[in-house]
Amino acid sequence: MDDFLQNSGFLIVTMVQQALLAMSLYFPLMSGQLSLASPGFYAIGGYIAAIMGTVGYFAPWRDSLGWVIFPLEWLIAGVVSGVLAVLVGIPALRLRGIYLALATIAFVEIVRVLCLNLQITGCAIGIFDIPQLFESRWNYIWTFGPLLVLVLLFSYRLERSRVGRAFKALREDELAADAMGINPTRYKVLAFVIGAVLAGIVGAMSAPFLNTWNARQGTFDASIAYLAYVLVGGSRSMWGPLLGGMLLTALPELLRPLKDARLIINGLVLVFASIYLPRGIVGALARLKLFTLRGYRSLGGSP
Numbered sequence: 001m002d003d004f005l006q007n008s009g010f011l012i013v014t015m016v017q018q019a020l021l022a023m024s025l026y027f028p029l030m031s032g033q034l035s036l037a038s039p040g041f042y043a044i045g046g047y048i049a050a051i052m053g054t055v056g057y058f059a060p061w062r063d064s065l066g067w068v069i070f071p072l073e074w075l076i077a078g079v080v081s082g083v084l085a086v087l088v089g090i091p092a093l094r095l096r097g098i099y100l101a102l103a104t105i106a107f108v109e110i111v112r113v114l115c116l117n118l119q120i121t122g123c124a125i126g127i128f129d130i131p132q133l134f135e136s137r138w139n140y141i142w143t144f145g146p147l148l149v150l151v152l153l154f155s156y157r158l159e160r161s162r163v164g165r166a167f168k169a170l171r172e173d174e175l176a177a178d179a180m181g182i183n184p185t186r187y188k189v190l191a192f193v194i195g196a197v198l199a200g201i202v203g204a205m206s207a208p209f210l211n212t213w214n215a216r217q218g219t220f221d222a223s224i225a226y227l228a229y230v231l232v233g234g235s236r237s238m239w240g241p242l243l244g245g246m247l248l249t250a251l252p253e254l255l256r257p258l259k260d261a262r263l264i265i266n267g268l269v270l271v272f273a274s275i276y277l278p279r280g281i282v283g284a285l286a287r288l289k290l291f292t293l294r295g296y297r298s299l300g301g302s303p
Helices: 002-030 038-054 056-092 097-117 137-159 163-174 174-179 184-210 220-233 238-253 261-276 279-300
Strands: none
Touching: 002 038, 002 137, 002 163, 002 184, 002 220, 002 238, 038 056, 038 097, 038 184, 038 220, 056 184, 097 220, 137 163, 137 184, 137 261, 163 174, 163 184, 174 184, 220 238, 220 261, 220 279, 238 261, 238 279
């Protein structure tokens, strides 16, 4: 068992981490906003943790607080990401569809270029030797795992709340929702902020986990990867990002014995899912369940 955790612990924790990042994209999509800004907030959160963990100015904090410095990094990363999301979201969320996607990609690129040129972020080299919360990579499941549970519980309650219903109304028809008294700007910015806060916290947790942080953590490629997680898993259910993030993170590792062919298979999976699973894996499973139930009833079975 110990050997398994040592060999596969990093992959398992990474699967949970990527599922959380997929969830950060799910909240804006829940309100009908195609936002790809999560990698930018993820990078900012990671830099906050890396700077607080390595810069001499924060040494007294680290000495006096001990391990409590890590939850403090998560809190600061979440607050900074939330405030920045409000500043970015109010003007950007006036856009729709592909124009919003382009605006949020521009935000990710601005963050990346700034981090490549600022001394405090280590420029192109980045920040190394970030203090570790745990000695073993597997033990980071005790930070990412509870966060994933909390996010799923939050999503469950949100989908059934008045705010969640407002998100869904905006996703289905923004003009009709506005006519019914739902403030589009208010709720779209709220969804954007929720996703940004989650991405920032995940970034702050990931910096010690990875032990190094640089501008490659927040790129356009990461935006597309997170979007693929949500679309393959299913964007209409909170279980979609969870399933898609874990599956697409594990798939390249499971196919590693195939060497370069694994990249082709990974691409074919994405193409197949895009064409034949328009509502993602979760949507396909829901349709299969409904089809099976109808077939059972047609045979005279009880509901």
